[in-house]
Amino acid sequence: MASVQPLAELRAVREPGKRMRSRLLDAAVELFKEKGQGGVSVAEIAAAVGAYPSQVTYYFRTKEALFVEAACREVLYVARQAELAAAGAASGGDYNRRLVETVIGSPGLALFVEALSLTRRRQDLAPLIERTFERLHAEGDRAYGETRHRRGWPEAESAATVARRFWTLALGVALREGATEASVPEAVEEMVALLRHDLGAARRTPGDA
Amino acid sequence: MASVQPLAELRAVREPGKRMRSRLLDAAVELFKEKGQGGVSVAEIAAAVGAYPSQVTYYFRTKEALFVEAACREVLYVARQAELAAAGAASGGDYNRRLVETVIGSPGLALFVEALSLTRRRQDLAPLIERTFERLHAEGDRAYGETRHRRGWPEAESAATVARRFWTLALGVALREGATEASVPEAVEEMVALLRHDLGAARRTPGDA
Numbered sequence: 001m002a003s004v005q006p007l008a009e010l011r012a013v014r015e016p017g018k019r020m021r022s023r024l025l026d027a028a029v030e031l032f033k034e035k036g037q038g039g040v041s042v043a044e045i046a047a048a049v050g051a052y053p054s055q056v057t058y059y060f061r062t063k064e065a066l067f068v069e070a071a072c073r074e075v076l077y078v079a080r081q082a083e084l085a086a087a088g089a090a091s092g093g094d095y096n097r098r099l100v101e102t103v104i105g106s107p108g109l110a111l112f113v114e115a116l117s118l119t120r121r122r123q124d125l126a127p128l129i130e131r132t133f134e135r136l137h138a139e140g141d142r143a144y145g146e147t148r149h150r151r152g153w154p155e156a157e158s159a160a161t162v163a164r165r166f167w168t169l170a171l172g173v174a175l176r177e178g179a180t181e182a183s184v185p186e187a188v189e190e191m192v193a194l195l196r197h198d199l200g201a202a203r204r205t206p207g208d209a
Numbered sequence: 210m211a212s213v214q215p216l217a218e219l220r221a222v223r224e225p226g227k228r229m230r231s232r233l234l235d236a237a238v239e240l241f242k243e244k245g246q247g248g249v250s251v252a253e254i255a256a257a258v259g260a261y262p263s264q265v266t267y268y269f270r271t272k273e274a275l276f277v278e279a280a281c282r283e284v285l286y287v288a289r290q291a292e293l294a295a296a297g298a299a300s301g302g303d304y305n306r307r308l309v310e311t312v313i314g315s316p317g318l319a320l321f322v323e324a325l326s327l328t329r330r331r332q333d334l335a336p337l338i339e340r341t342f343e344r345l346h347a348e349g350d351r352a353y354g355e356t357r358h359r360r361g362w363p364e365a366e367s368a369a370t371v372a373r374r375f376w377t378l379a380l381g382v383a384l385r386e387g388a389t390e391a392s393v394p395e396a397v398e399e400m401v402a403l404l405r406h407d408l409g410a411a412r413r414t415p416g417d418a
Contacts, residue, residue, distance in 0.1 A: 036330060110329075117326035119388035120319075121245060129388045165403045171384050172377035179328035179338045194374045 021059045023049045029070045033107040037067045037114055064118060068125045071115035072132040074108035079136055081106075083143045092153050095144070096195045103170050104177070104191055105184035113174050136167050169194055230268045232258045238279045242316040246276045246323055273327060277334045280324035281341040283317035288345055290315075292352045301362050304353070305375075305404045312379050313386070313400055314393035322383050345376050378403055 027048035031040045042063050046053045060066035082102035089095035103109055112132075119125045140163030148155060169191055177187040236257035240249045251272050255262045269275035291311040298304035312318055321341075328334045349372030357364060378400055386396040 038330070113384065114326065114329070116384045116388040117323065120323070121247070123390075126389050130390065133385065133389065161402060164399070165378070168381035168385070168399075168403055169374070169377050171381035172379070175322065175325045175380050175384060176342065176377070179325040180335050180342065181332075181339065190373070190377075193370060194377055 017059075020049075020051065020055060024051065024056055024059060025066070025070055025073070028066055029074060029111075032067060032070055032111060037064070037118060064122055065125060067111075068115045068119060068122075068128055071108075071111035072128055075112035076132065076135060076139075078103055078106045078108035079139055083139065086143070087147065089147070092148070093196075095147065097192055099166065100170075100188050100191045100195070104173060104188045109170060109174050110178060113171060113178065116171070133167075137163050140164075140166060166195070226268075229258075229260065229264060233260060233265055233268060234275070234279055234282070237275055238283060238320075241276060241279055241320060246273070246327060273331055274334060276320075277324045277328060277331075277337055280317075280320035281337055284321035285341065285344060285348075287312055287315045287317035288348055292348065295352070296356065298356070301357070302405070304356065306401055308375065309379075309397050309400045309404070313382060313397045318379060318383050319387060322380060322387065325380070342376075346372050349373075349375060375404070 024045060028040070028045045031045060031048065040063070042053045042056045045063075045066070046056050056063070056066065060069065082099045085102045086095045086098040089098055115125075116129065119129050137160065141158075141160040144162055145159035147153075148159060173187050173191045173194075176182065177184065182190075233254060237249070237254045240254060240257065249272075251262045251265045254272075254275070255265050265272070265275065269278065291308045294311045295304045295307040298307050324334075325338065328338050346369065350367075350369040353371055354368035356362075357368060382396050382400045382403075385391065386393065391399075
């Protein structure tokens with residue numbers, strides 16, 4: 001019993017800390033989605049949950065580190081939403097379209113693109129970005145591989161390569177869409193067209209070039 | 210003759226102005242490549258060519274506008290280098306690899322990715338970005354279309370779509386490469402693997418999945 005008591009005490013201290021950390025992250029995500037990383041201050045994030053600025057730096061060290069953590073969490077959330085949206089797809093083309101419509105234009109992908117740009121000059125934040133890419137690729141590989149197998153779709157290429165190509169194209173399309181007058185529906189159609197070849201290679205369907 | 214004289218005078222004023230503009234742009238490109246947009250001041254750019262900071266703002270309005278112009282010029286230069294490097298390719302796979310090795314890891318592509326991130330919050334700079342994408346796509350379409358036709362390579366897909374997919378993947382790969390520990394050779398292999406399907410669809414070669 002002597003060793004149980006300190007653990008319980010430790011947990012009593014830790015749990016509110018975890019809750020505050022999580023509340024700060026939630027508030028930061030909403031502010032970052034609205035104004036981008038540069039438009040939000042540590043003081044504003046703290047004020048949103050009635051905390052002190054020092055609590056933000058205690059849990060996250062810097063605003064940039066908090067931003068990258070928020071962006072990585074959000075893009076993984078978008079990936080799960082895309083997987084759910086695509087699970088019932090009737091064909092490979094329908095699967096691609098459902099993924100693209102969920103991902104392109106989402107605030108989570110826009111935050112992740114901004115986090116990648118930021119990390120170019122903040123290499124201390126690179127490990128979290130690396131782990132996020134690993135999860136995006138691994139979960140995309142598993143989800144597409146399972147669906148394709150279950151539906152009996154052709155397996156012309158490894159599901160891992162298809163997943164990596166999907167996320168690389170999504171980053172390129174999002175980067176361009178944010179910097180031009182292109183609308184989200186235009187960006188969706190662009191990405192669907194760029195993915196069509198995957199499908200075309202596996203099985204010719206009407207409308208494929 | 211009366212109308213020629215003012216034109217000649219105007220030209221005499223314009224030419225030194227064009228030279229100064231061009232010298233400022235050249236100096237800015239070198240500084241931006243070294244330190245990124247955020248690491249360079251207008252005063253530093255001016256000092257590099259013995260000019261006043263007001264001359265930078267006279268010709269370019271803001272540092273951000275100068276940065277975007279510099280980045281667009283540089284990525285178009287990289288595209289021309291890639292076209293020259295790929296012109297003698299023996300096969301579609303060789304063509305892809307030569308393009309990728311020229312483009313991935315180039316300072317011009319890195320500047321363009323940074324310019325796209327910057328323009329997300331500076332929509333007044335979007336028209337120049339739009340025109341640069343139009344030229345990248347049009348020149349890629351023409352160069353690949355001509356080479357493919359001359360060599361008799363299969364034409365499974367429009368050269369325009371192939372060119373757009375190439376640049377979208379290049380942006381995604383560059384964005385990721387800059388934000389992770391990935392080396393340039395790793396990024397080159399990644400992009401070659403993601404392009405392989407284009408080739409595989411047109412003509413099966415050993416080693417394609």
